[in-house]
Structures are given as structure tokens and as C-alpha cells.
């Protein structure tokens with residue numbers, strides 16, 4: 001006679017979740033030449049809960065779409081140099097004539113409370129972060145073409161010719177550094193770029209090393225004992 005296994009009888013000892021996700025958040029570093037569209041991408045990514053965008057400090061001039069305390073914290077060069085002395089930054093750099101830095105404390109606080117942290121920083125900063133946090137996920141976003149990058153920088157209308165020239169030069173230098181990154185996305189289509197980054201995040205969440213524990217409903221020996229009794 002065929003035996004049936006009555007599943008109700010196998011009491012759940014530990015709980016019904018097979019895995020316990022790592023309590024630590026992911027650190028996601030996104031770099032891209034200026035004008036590639038990374039701010040639009042990150043603002044879309046941040047619509048999901050449990051994510052935090054690290055607000056950098058900068059000495060550059062505010063653009064019309066910048067909001068103090070949201071896109072950046074804007075400070076004078078003197079104030080920036082003072083903060084370097086006070087060890088306020090986890091990393092900082094000088095980019096196209098301005099200083100940019102990532103504040104130190106908040107990153108660790110967010111990661112250890114399980115929140116995924118996004119840094120939108122240039123290549124030197126990304127390299128420095130990887131030294132401090134080897135588990136950081138480094139993503140580089142490319143424009144569809146250099147011509148398109150020029151169009152976008154001009155259309156933005158915030159920078160004069162000299163500034164655009166500096167940013168384009170910098171873009172070439174940055175693209176050369178792409179081998180330091182783990183992932184590359186060509187931003188042809190915003191929706192696809194976002195979904196590609198979501199896939200990268202999901203795949204990291206599924207890594208065995210990012211899972212704390214596998215929790216089985218019932219010990220093997222208990223299951224064997226039960227099955228013997230069927």
C-alpha cells in the first residue's frame with residue numbers, strides 16, 4: 001500500500017523561512033562621466049525602501065537643479081579643507097577644479113542596520129572605497145556615445161565651453177579606468193539601465209556568502225524518525 005506523508009505532522013521547529021538574509025546592507029558604488037544620466041538612474045533606484053543615497057560634500061557651484069542637503073552639501077573651499085583636517089571624509093577628491101567628498105560616519109551606520117547604501121562618485125573615490133570595503137559593488141555607466149555625451153552636456157546648459165571641455169577630458173580619463181569596476185551599463189535606455197542594476201543587486205543578495213544561515217524546518221534525523229513511523 002502506498003504511504004502518504006502527512007505534512008502537518010512535521011512540526012516546524014525553527015520557522016518557515018529557509019534562509020536568514022545577511023543583516024548588513026550592500027554598498028553600491030556608481031560612477032559615470034558627468035552627463036551620462038547617473039543621477040536620474042540613482043534617483044529611480046532610491047524609490048525602493050531600505051536604500052540610502054550618501055550625500056557628498058562639494059565646493060562646486062550649485063546648478064539650478066541642485067538642492068542643498070539633497071543633491072549635495074555645498075561648502076566653501078576653506079570649510080572643505082577644514083573637514084579634511086577633521087577626518088570627516090571616508091574619501092575625497094578634486095574633480096574638474098572642485099572638491100568632492102563622502103562623509104564617513106553615516107555609511108557604516110546604514111550598512112550595519114541592513115540598509116543598502118549608494119555612492120555616486122568618480123573613479124578615484126571608487127578605488128579608495130573598494131580598498132576600505134572590498135565587498136563594495138562597483139558599477140560603471142557609459143553614455144551611448146561620446147557625441148551623445150557632448151549633446152547632453154550642452155543641453156544641460158549649466159556649464160560654459162571651458163567647463164564642458166574639462167568634463168569631456170575627464171570622461172576620457174575615467175573610461176580608461178573601467179577595468180577597476182565589476183559591472184558596466186551602457187545607458188541607452190533608462191528603464192533597461194535601471195532594471196540591469198536591479199538585477200545586479202538581486203544577484204548579490206542571492207550570493208551564498210551574503211546569507212547568514214540556512215534554516216531547515218526539521219532536522220534530518222527527526223524527519224527520518226517520522227518517515228519510519230508512516
Ligand code: 5GP
Nearest residue numbers: 034056092093095100101102120121122125
Ligand atoms: P558633478 O559636478 O557633475 O555633480 O560631479 C562631478 C563628479 O564628481 C561626478 O563624477 C560625481 O560622481 C563625482 N562625485 C560626487 N560626489 C563625490 C564624492 O563624494 N567623492 C568622489 N570621489 N566623487 C564624487
